[in-house]
Amino acid sequence: MLFDLGDTSTLSARELIRVSHVFVSHAHMDHIAGFERLLRLRLHRPLPLTLLGPPGFADQMQSRLGGYSWNLLCETSVDFRMTVQVFDGAQIVEVAEFAAREQFARRDLAVPELPRGAVCSEAEFEISAAALDHGIPSLAFAFRQRQRFNVWRSALDTLGLPVGHWIDEAKQALRDELPDDHMIAVPGTEPVPLGLLRAQVFERKPGQHFAYVTDAADTSANRARIIALARGADQLFIEAPFLHADKDVAQATRHLTARAAGEIAHIAGVRRVTPFHYSARYGADVAKLANEVSAAFNCK
Numbered sequence: 132m133l134f135d136l137g138d139t140s141t142l143s144a145r146e147l148i149r150v151s152h153v154f155v156s157h158a159h160m161d162h163i164a165g166f167e168r169l170l171r172l173r174l175h176r177p178l179p180l181t182l183l184g185p186p187g188f189a190d191q192m193q194s195r196l197g198g199y200s201w202n203l204l205c206e207t208s209v210d211f212r213m214t215v216q217v218f219d220g221a222q223i224v225e226v227a228e229f230a231a232r233e234q235f236a237r238r239d240l241a242v243p244e245l246p247r248g249a250v251c252s253e254a255e256f257e258i259s260a261a262a263l264d265h266g267i268p269s270l271a272f273a274f275r276q277r278q279r280f281n282v283w284r285s286a287l288d289t290l291g292l293p294v295g296h297w298i299d300e301a302k303q304a305l306r307d308e309l310p311d312d313h314m315i316a317v318p319g320t321e322p323v324p325l326g327l328l329r330a331q332v333f334e335r336k337p338g339q340h341f342a343y344v345t346d347a348a349d350t351s352a353n354r355a356r357i358i359a360l361a362r363g364a365d366q367l368f369i370e371a372p373f374l375h376a377d378k379d380v381a382q383a384t385r386h387l388t389a390r391a392a393g394e395i396a397h398i399a400g401v402r403r404v405t406p407f408h409y410s411a412r413y414g415a416d417v418a419k420l421a422n423e424v425s426a427a428f429n430c431k
């Protein structure tokens with residue numbers, strides 16, 4: 132999964148080939164310009180790709196695809212499909228599919244049924260979003276793992292159990308809170324009661340929670356939405372493009388200051404904050420921005 136798709140130069144082709152979902156805050160160029168490289172790598176591979184963005188995003192992606200000639204694609208081409216979803220701040224309201232075999236002609240699909248605020252819901256995690264005011268809507272995201280189960284490797288060895296897919300099935304059974312006498316099939320050995328695995332092999336941990344916030348004006352409505360997404364997060368990634376001394380520029384371009392980012396992280400009670408999206412105006416002097424975030428975050 133990727134959160135925004137700007138400069139992908141730090142990602143290898145191997146990594147990009149494995150991406151299934153891209154959550155895009157908004158379509159300013161520095162958040163989506165990496166799409167071309169991703170598409171070029173994925174075009175002849177069948178793994179589907181889902182992109183989600185704010186209102187207008189499906190039309191924007193359709194326009195981007197329309198900027199190329201696809202005459203060499205036909206019904207025998209690799210079945211690569213790209214789905215573009217639009218989130219309006221409360222729910223997904225539009226879904227468009229673009230298939231390589233159809234030369235990326237747009238096909239509108241039914242919208243998925245998800246809880247309010249959710250953009251992706253899987254057995255192991257949920258991703259929710261909020262629309263922030265950046266002059267245009269800019270989406271912020273929170274990733275919440277439902278529950279984590281660590282595996283004690285030494286316990287597997289003691290019980291003579293191999294590593295394999297059955298571990299995922301057992302984790303799902305634990306997540307579903309199935310009874311101790313529920314039997315788990317393990318290849319090459321007798322089925323094992325879930326209770327034994329629960330007691331000896333798996334350790335239940337609270338799920339990880341992180342939030343990603345960028346390109347948002349410092350308004351009380353934005354602060355409230357960011358804090359709701361990030362409250363108690365293990366990790367908050369938040370933009371800190373301008374110093375408080377340059378707050379007029381921040382205000383004019385609808386961005387947070389580093390001090391505002393630190394204050395928000397502090398109020399949300401996150402465990403760690405990682406600032407990013409530094410303005411080029413500070414050159415090599417970006418430590419000033421990080422220091423301003425830290426000072427506001429760590430203030431008592």
Ligand SMILES: [Zn+2]
Nearest residue numbers: 157159265346
């Ligand atoms: Zn922007």
